[in-house]
Amino acid sequence: MTTPTDSPEQLDSVGIRTEGLRKVYSDSKRGRVVALDGLDLVCQRGEIYGLLGPNGAGKTTCLRMLSSVLSPTAGKAFVDGVEVSQDPLEVRRRIGFLSTSTGLYPRLTGRETLRYFGELQGMQAQQLEQRIEELIHVFELSGFVDGPGSSFSTGQKQKLSIARAVLHEPPVLILDEPTLGLDILASSAMIEFISSARSHNTCVLFSTHIMSEAERLCDRIGIIYHGRLLTEGTYDQLREETGEEYLDGVFLSAVRRADEELEV
Amino acid sequence: MPASRSAHRSPSLWQATLLVARMELRSSLRDRQTAIYSVVLPICLYPILFWMMIQGALLVQGRHEHTTVQVAIARAPGATVPDKLVDAVRLAADAPAQGPHIERIEPEFVGYAPDAESAWAEWTARDPRADALLFFSPPDDQGNETPAILCYDSTRSASVLAHDRLAKRVKAHARDVRADRALEHGIDPSDLQGVNFSQRDLADDREKVAYILSMLLPLLLVVMAVMGAFFPAVDTSAGERERGTHETTMLLPVPRLAVHQGKILSVCALALFATGLNLLALGLSAGHLLEMIASGGKINVELPLAALAMVAPFAMLFTFSVSAIMCGIAALAKSFKEGQALLGPVQLLFIMPAMAGVLPGIELDLRTALIPVVNVVLVFRSLLRGEVLPIEYAMTALSLLIYAWLSIVFAVRVLSREALFLSTESTPLLGLLRFLRSPKGTR
């Protein structure tokens, strides 16, 4: 189990680190919402970290803060050694981000979408075209990449979105429920892609509530509930800790324990 | 339709229609944007607009009254400027208390010039504030005086103003000159006139208000009904598909026909509501405006309530068919945005004939009673003017009923097309024709 550390030699290998990350916002309907309540998290390069949690636990808020879209109320977050609120642009350059609500421009072709975001990343034209070809090959986009975005199926959209996220070869990947709404074929392709990222020394942080995916993929798993990290560790560690055999059980027992604590 | 076999008593078609309409209405009114658009906006907008108009008019009037203009008098060689004219022009101010309105008069400022045009050209070239010029020519060969020429530039408002002020004063001066001469001859100046005439308008205030209303209201009613139906129509059909709730609605255990009718009914209710509110707010602010403007001769604003009550059923029928047609067309669109793009031209289809209908030459008769939109406008107009044309009214009511029924049939037919469900593409406008050709069951 790794502990957060500031020593420079270890910093290189740390993909994502948060210290007491906190986010409070208010909503006209729900009033004051503590979305994230002091989260400490470390994710190494070459590691796949799964963030598990029920709906509304704060997963999306956490990932959005890491991607510098939202700014934290308190605490710090480092992505690839860069503090998020200090230099958000640099952070954005180092991450590939895929959100649940990712959409595509309905009137642009897949290729044009990729080119647009590549240009915004500041990629050189030649290098960009080369990379797009490469991604079309890797993700098998050739069948539809030149059609308009409005004609894509859900799986095609997700494939294209992933290709868009890794276009600039980011050292850190932040994926918010990447398999949501995908059929078995598409989601297994997605899982295959995520596990292949490990070999590229990429840090992958992804959220999901599909236990089997987390079991199969993750080097480490964190369970988040009511904005707090209940427990984390490798799958085996978690099983040992709770004495449950499957991740579902681990998850449920962690949540129940937290609920009991809250009531007390 | 076959009777339902379920244990529960299923509601009749009309009950179901009303149920759906109530549900739709509630959800529309709960939506903050719709509420703001159809309630708050008309109430706030009209007073603000009218306030701006009144203040603007006052500002312009104030500045206008205080504008000083510059006029000159010039003459051709051999011509004379009548005695005392310069003094008369200078002294006879429109309203002495307001100070001088003719800032500077330069008699013979230009001096001699061969003709009016060259005098004007010379003066305007020399002075950018040259507003109007009175030019005198020499008598003609028989020794008769030739009329003076008042030069101005109609493209400049100060020049028009100077023209009007100068013309008025010269005319008054001419009257004085004649009166003086008559007195010299020992003649009563009033004998010079001989014939006088005046006009007397016999219409009383109520008739005038009714007449003004009959000019404005028909078009306004049509425009407001169409605009009021616009957003609800897009919202209940295209908007529902965008939100993805249309399948749920379609699966309600009531006849499809009831669902569609309920939707049309709710759109109609919203449109009527918005029309009513708009008219109310407009009436309140316009009454205010009339009070402000008619400070001298006050117009007694008395609304022809009986006529307005007669207008209501026609307005309702018309709103119903507008709502139905708009719902039907909006149903072709996949999203709110598309629905809007589709309905934009449709709006014009209603408003254009309405504009033609308020033209003075067109009257309500048995032929015009059959033309959609135009007939409504004409009926509104003639009702407000207090005309009694029972056969034409009945004819219009009948044709309105038929149009409303036809548009509902059309809307229901479009709404119940399966293709609408399945297609991911938006339906092209030409597809409309296809829908009409092959009707499908409405269940």
Place this chain on the structure above:
Amino acid sequence: MSQAPKARSVRRIVFKNEVLILLRDRRALFAGLVLPVLLYPLVFLGQGWLTRFAEESTESREVLLALELSAAPEAQRTRILALLEQRVPVRLRQLEPGATAAIWDLSQVDTRASRARERALVRELCPDPEEALVSAGPDPDAPRGVLLRIFFDATHEGSREAAKRASLALGECQAEVHAARLEELLGGDPAAALVHESRDLALAEDLGGALLGRMLPLFAVLVLLSAGSYAALSAFAGEREAGTIETLLVQPVPGSDVVWGKAGAVLLTGLTALGLNLASLLAAISLGLGNFPGSAEAGGHVGPERFFYGALMLLPLCLLISAVLCLVCGRARSFREGQHYLLPLSLLTMLPAALAMMDEVELDPLLAAVPIAGSALAFRDVMVGNLALFPGLVAWVATLLWSALALSSLGTIFDAERVLVSEGSEEEDAQRRVQSRKAIAWGFAGVLSVYVLGGLAQGAHAVWGLALTLWLLLPLLSLLALRGTLRRAGEGWKSALFWHLPRSSHLLAALLAAPALARLSQAWIAWQEQVLPLPSSLVEADFGVLGELSGPAAFALLALSPGICEELFFRGAILSGLRRDLSPQKCIAWQALLFGAVHASIYRFVPSALLGGLLAALTLRSRSLLPAMLLHTSYNGVLILGSESPWFAADWVPWLLVPAALLLFVPARARA
């Protein structure tokens, strides 16, 4: 790893992408390119046809005239008949001699009843309401003359047209008889030279320019609004609807650059649409379609340099409208929401642009600074060839400044917090905003209801209407506004309403300040008269019935009642909501705006606003409503009752402000 793109290239990339997306939209292209080319010629043709139809149908209408000319001398009667018969198609009906005698008897008096009687008599003679009546009788002003009266009903087209033709014929007859009399009695017209003819010497280019200059600003605004709003909605609301906004936000480029790129696309769309529409419109005009006087010349005669400078004038306007559209559409969460914002926006934009159609409105430096109005008027003046340099420059620069203001706030559109977390950021912050937002909303609700309901009540009865507005409407509104504030803040009504006993020094300060402020406001009004002169109708209308009230009644209604009720609402209920989260300066500014607005007159805006601000400051300072009530009452009281008295004009009156200010500030410092 890639290099960060420069700001300019980011804007270029976004711009290119937006244009590409817009070009892919076939419907928009059709509406933007094909429609204008077809539409204007068609609309103009239709309009020309319709007006011609309306004119012809009125002209060819047979009018009915009933005549009773027995009082006129034989020669004149024949002449009038001949002249009337020329106004074809006409049907004349001679009435019995003396048939209209009863009507003439009535003409001595003019009352409601006599009018109704007159009406009934005329209707009896002419049962058809489309028929007009011409009747001759003695002229009360000229013993030897004849007066011809035309009776008609303006609410009937036929009758109106009959009266029009009759008066044309009678006018001709009048001129003939007049000339004959002059010849006969005076041996010719002594004022022949004064019978002037008007000659419009406007240049053809100016006439054409005036036509275009009046029409084009509103037209340009309309086109810019429709095309620009489409582009803006597609670029901003469309991005949110497609769900691409979050992806865009995590790109390593500043949000403001993205917004700038999009704004550029909006501007380009607007300009393109405007260019195409203008070209089509001008072509239609110069082909002579439509029914404008001199329309055929307009296109041809206006020189290219006027078009050039006109375009130069319109350019900042395009920028401004595009920026405002981006601001509005950028706030919208969906296409639908954006659409809802557009109607009020277009109305507020079109109204100032329509000023150019009114010839009486002239461009001056003050008006030139008003957004849209300034540009529209300057454009018109350029087209007429009549633009004064200074106001024109002001209009140009001011519009640019307004656009810069709008553009500078564009950057906040893609504020991620607001975009992604539906609304609100920090909790306390939002809580604060709720109170002041509600207070401001209530303030405007009060202003509107005083304007509409109060205006209606005062229209019905000046005194009671005013009393009702002050003592019923305002307290009711105060209660409603205060209820929400109290519920949210959990506070007693006394402290919320500043209902405490003030220090006596503060009361004294209020009493001292009142005459001084009244004097200053009079001085301001006098100065304002130079810039914004009051129209005579307002000067004459003055107070009407209210001016006739006796001293004590006037004081009670016009000084005491506003002093209590207006303070209760503005300085009580509204200020108590505002001060919870706004700085005192902002509270005072809002109070000034609301109090200026409630007086509903441009002429009284500045003094009312200043007074409102001062009253708010006084209330905040003394933590009590009473000094404000006292100041307001005595201020109004001095203006109503004391403005005539000699001491009011004394030189020392304005200096009373100094001790008043000292009384307010010195004790506090001593305590601190």
